[in-house]
Amino acid sequence: xxxxxxxxxxxxxxxxxxxxxxxxxxxxxxxxxxxxxxxxxxxxxxxxxxxxxxxxxxxxxxxxxxxxxxxxxxxxxxxxxxxxxxxxxxxxxxxxxxxxxxxxxxxxxxxxxxxxxxxxxxxxxxxxxxxxxxxxxxxxxxxxxxxxxxxxxxxxxxxxxxxxxxxxxxxxxxxxxxxxxxxxxxxxxxxxxxxxxxxxxxxxxxxxxxxxxxxxxxxxxxxxxxxxxxxxxxxxxxxxxxxxxxxxxxxxxxxxxxxxxxxxxxxxxxxxxxxxx
Numbered sequence: 001x002x003x004x005x006x007x008x009x010x011x012x013x014x015x016x017x018x019x020x021x022x023x024x025x026x027x028x029x030x031x032x033x034x035x036x037x038x039x040x041x042x043x044x045x046x047x048x049x050x051x052x053x054x055x056x057x058x059x060x061x062x063x064x065x066x067x068x069x070x071x072x073x074x075x076x077x078x079x080x081x082x083x084x085x086x087x088x089x090x091x092x093x094x095x096x097x098x099x100x101x102x103x104x105x106x107x108x109x110x111x112x113x114x115x116x117x118x119x120x121x122x123x124x125x126x127x128x129x130x131x132x133x134x135x136x137x138x139x140x141x142x143x144x145x146x147x148x149x150x151x152x153x154x155x156x157x158x159x160x161x162x163x164x165x166x167x168x169x170x171x172x173x174x175x176x177x178x179x180x181x182x183x184x185x186x187x188x189x190x191x192x193x194x195x196x197x198x199x200x201x202x203x204x205x206x207x208x209x210x211x212x213x214x215x216x217x218x219x220x221x222x223x224x225x226x227x228x229x230x231x232x233x234x235x236x237x238x239x240x241x242x243x244x245x246x247x248x249x250x251x252x253x254x255x256x257x258x259x260x261x262x263x264x265x266x267x268x269x270x271x272x273x274x275x276x277x
Contacts, residue, residue, distance in 0.1 A: 127157035
């Protein structure tokens with residue numbers, strides 16, 4: 001199996017909305033974004049699958065050395081080898097890949113966030129940085145597109161947080177800012193024990209409006225001249241906003257269920273959005 005085939009398998013097995021967003025890209029850009037996505041999956045899996053924090057930290061430290069190796073031309077892991085072929089042509093800085101690892105490492109020890117400012121740093125590292133790297137791969141002419149990419153990454157991560165409240169709680173993780181829980185009179189214990197009253201639903205409406213605000217800011221920042229090149233992000237946005245709409249329509253039942261779309265529906269949304277341009 002070649003490095004590119006390994007990355008393709010990693011991406012396709014995930015079933016992520018990310019995968020559907022780059023199905024229609026030209027081959028070179030598709031290989032590059034698939035390698036980037038596979039890298040994100042690899043380092044995320046370290047955090048999600050390692051129950052021992054010290055082992056997870058050691059593995060992430062290894063990935064830091066592997067990132068350095070891929071820029072030095074001595075990568076060993078197939079994902080790093082695939083990335084080594086695209087970091088120069090697509091201007092992917094080493095510091096950005098390391099920032100993603102920084103974000104993943106936060107998950108090892110930080111399971112609560114005092115306020116949105118603290119949460120925003122986490123979201124920036126694990127999602128906005130990915131958006132900025134993706135924008136480089138998709139291509140752009142206007143630097144304002146990077147503002148779009150950063151805001152869109154934030155919107156995606158906030159959507160993930162809203163969708164996964166219950167799933168995260170079962171792993172002792174609460175990504176909803178503690179000061180906002182207090183403002184809506186919702187306790188961490190309510191989250192942990194899946195107690196979803198009116199206060200909880202009102203708080204989730206607040207979280208949803210914040211996410212939608214980041215989508216609006218992203219779309220407003222995207223220059224018309226770069227819109228066609230940045231279609232993969234717009235595809236993913238269409239899928240994610242559909243998920244948010246369904247969560248709302250279901251009454252914010254995120255503590256007990258995880259809303260997702262079928263592969264066929266994701267493909268339909270992707271095709272429709274791509275054709276619209």
